[in-house]
Amino acid sequence: MKKSITTVIIDDELHSRDELIFLLSRYKEIEIVGEADSGEKGLEIVMRKEPDVVFVDIEMPRMSGLELAKSLQNMKNVPLIIFATAYVDYAAKAFRVQALDYLVKPFDEEQLQETMERIKERLVTTDKSEEITTGIAKLAVEDEGRIVYLSPIDITYLFREDRETIICTKERKFSSRTPIKDLEGKLSGYPFFRTHKSYLVNLNKVEELIPWFNGAYQVKVVGQKEEIPVSRNYVKSLRERLEL
Structure with a gap:
């Protein structure tokens, strides 16, 4: 796995972005490379930065988090999508767009820890898969x-x-x-x-x-x-x- 996990946070609420940035700052492997207050700005940053992980709210004006996630599926290297939202009713739709996890506001530190473990597990799996293609791997x-x-x-x-x-x-x-x-x-x-x-x-x-x-x-x-x-x-x- 990479030494740092590049991350973009997209949420139209400043307080939520700040809270998540603070909680993620406790993980030394996380490197926040951008943040945005709308889906459109977030999409632009993600396309430019190509982060490993995107934390995104679902309910945002104009472009929702679900619409953003669908757009990201067209990228060559699709980032891991973590939905961070106050609405629990979107969980099923979230996983249909291949979201890795679903955090509910207000953020729970234990839940975030579980999310971080899934992120690290997925990134390790991706790296190992690339190594496996070059060898017999038995x-x-x-x-x-x-x-x-x-x-x-x-x-x-x-x-x-x-x-x-x-x-x-x-x-x-x-x-x-x-x-x-x-x-x-x-x-x-x-x-x-x-x-x-x-x-x-x-x-x-x-x-x-x-x-x-x-x-x-x-x-x-x-x-x-x-x-x-x-x-x-x-x-x-x-x-x-x-x-x-």
């Missing part, structure tokens, strides 16, 4: 004295058991002494998601999301009988990643 695991090379797209999920990480494909399971956190880093260029502190799931293999108890869920993946736990803290992020 995961090496030991198997009875041999080294087996697994294609990440064939892995359904991984989990930690005792002191080993179990790597599951549709056909069989492999064990590795590599911590799941390290394997998560190696697989960050692929659509893997941490559903639980001990589980990492390939989102392309998910078939069902099943309610469990106390707000927790389980997921069913292709070719596996086991149902994988989803901690309630991860449910919202998981659904946002999976659903249109």
Whole structure:
């Protein structure tokens, strides 16, 4: 990921812009390269600066945040869109224009922290994807004295058991002494998601999301009988990643 995350803030309310700038100033990786009080000015700045991230209000005169987001989809390098608005009713429309997240005013610091984690995760994934295109990119695991090379797209999920990480494909399971956190880093260029502190799931293999108890869920993946736990803290992020 880049050392700095270039950011533009677009909101017709000065107070909201100032509040968001103040909150983002706590993140040393954020570099604010522009701000605007209208969609038209914001579009001009974004086209010129080509930032990594755009925080934009939805309800603005003349050009709304949704209209701006649609216009940005035509860029060669589309920035990550974070809607920052007082209106919760636009969430579904926001994600239809491929918004990464949706912040509700007044801004909650914990919610902003979650947003920052998603931004960093997405930018790391993008960088890793660019690296992967230049190489073979297979995961090496030991198997009875041999080294087996697994294609990440064939892995359904991984989990930690005792002191080993179990790597599951549709056909069989492999064990590795590599911590799941390290394997998560190696697989960050692929659509893997941490559903639980001990589980990492390939989102392309998910078939069902099943309610469990106390707000927790389980997921069913292709070719596996086991149902994988989803901690309630991860449910919202998981659904946002999976659903249109």
